[in-house]
Amino acid sequence: MDFRSAVSNKSFMVVAYLILGVFISCSHTITGAGAIGVCNGGIADNLPSEQEVVDLYTSNGIGKMRIYDPNQATLQALRGTNIELILGVPNADLQSVATASAANDWVQKNVVAFSPDVKFRYVAVGNEVKPTDEAAQFVLPAMMNIYNVLVSAKLDGQMKVSTSVDTTLLGISYPPSAGSFSAGASSYITPIINFLASTGAPLLANIYTYFAYISDPNTIDLSYALFTAQGTVVQDGAIGYQNLFDATLDAFYSAVETVGGANVEIVVSESGWPSAGETAATVDNASTYYKNLVDHVNKGTPKRPGKPIETYLFAMFDENQKGPAETERHFGLFSPNKQPKYKIGFS
Template sequence: MGFLPATSNKTLMVSIFLLLAISMSNGQNTAGAPSIGVCNGRIADDLPSEQDVVNFYKINGIGAMRIYDPNQFTLQALKGTNIQLILGIPNAALQSLTNPSAASDFVKRNIVSFSPAVKFRYISVGNEVKPTDPEAQFVLPAMQNIYNALVSANLQGQIKVSTSVEPTLLGNSYPPSAGVFSEVARPYIIPIIQFLASNGAPLLANIYTYFSYIGDTKNINLGFALFTSPGVVVQDGPSGYQNLFDATLDSLYSALEKVGAANLEIVVSESGWPSAGGTAATVENASTYYKNLIKHVKNGTPKRPGKPIETYLFAMFDENRKGPAETERHFGLFSPNKQPKYPIKFV
């Protein structure tokens, strides 16, 4: 059984050489981190205003938000709220930020001018860029330039620069202890990992057990994907896995260990389950997934037991202009009219 969809779990185990261990700085930005945040996607034409959305976060006691571009209305609405923020930089903007002056201007306009009234936590430089994408060559230079601009503003201790990746960077993910980056991914991700480790920043990872499940329903049980398996499904040495979320996350941790970055933290920057539009995409399954995820991430994984997993649910509202798959339009915890699809508590 492989944890990744069929398109990515056929890669054979590749030989790995260990890099020299990378020392972590002590500046990891973990103080006061809420376990649960919610992503605020806005690819829709029927959403509440940015101010209404921020107010809705406050009403629901949600202490962290992820946005995907420097939406000025959202940043303005976040002032003084103490909601911690992942600010995304769109993939289309990465090439321009390989120019240091452009990166400096970005930080001045979108971060310095709002800080400290807005509680920036991470800057995600790109989202789910694949090693073969044209933008891949720009990710690390843009990260370095954004970081240098934060240094110039003396904000590098408060705001960490990272990028959001997918588990498809793994060439093998089963069992979790055998997790390893693919040969295609290694030249792309290893320099990024070295950058993160040297600056005490976490790796951001988008983990969707839903997509793994629908990519391999023959070998992956629905309960394993929904946190409802009654017992251990995968025994990996001394570690027993009852859910696919832990197995995927620990596969990534194993891959980090094999490239000398055992101390690097992973923040789950997206995780969710659609309520309509495809296989196993039901309100009941979505409710089960989010409820169990919120409860589970307080406890860590077999590789990191007892350590809460900083996790961002995807997403606050349905986004009617997403696609191409119909399920992409049904990941919201709430409908655009702010009505919940199912009971949910964020603590």
């Protein structure tokens, strides 16, 4: 999460979510399958060593990891494991990597030096870069440069190059079939989608129903955000939606299709619910969300039923230096002492 410095930063996203639609104890076991990974954030000063973290992934049967920068100790610890990795290019490095020589150096140091011992799945070039950000102009050139280096190294068949976006890029999200990017985002994201289509790479999207709910709990029902609604909440032609996650993801699919990405898949590169910090941020709600999300991903969405949704839970640990919202310090599936908040089975 880049993140969400305050709820006010989500105002545009909230409008889209609001239109979309009007518990389980800590001991509940969450079961899942190969579509699930976990993001490994590190904005904290009390986390286990990188080797301990990788060992914790392995011992819990977590087969996919996302990291946000090329942490060398983490990459070393991943050698010889079967954990598939999303490796991030930090936003601060985009301008540099937009030059061919720097991109080559970056890939040689952080990918080639560890391949094939580390199972790279995606290189995420930037996280939640907004069209108005200074870094926006560098995202696509950096993606292209990294892709070209991977082609030269004959590694392009082993991993894909993408970028991770958030829902603020959506201008229309209701009904999901009419989803489209905003006018301000279209000129930024359309060439990126075209690049993804040409290289067979997915778009990475961070989807949080939690932020929509806390922004207006009187309009968005908690059950719609937690996958617990008993019936259809949003009717979109012949398709009915029972949860906000599906509605948002399908709106993304519609938006991607309208700009030439009919064959571009979407990977949910972050999704989670905090366990403290707000009224709705409780262990019960977080447990319910994660349990239902993990149970749901192999079913697909109404727009693409039966097609598993590759999804990365945010995040492995509580991060005590996140902020400013208190909730941002409580997204962990585990506490820094490696004790689980919830019993989660991934295999």
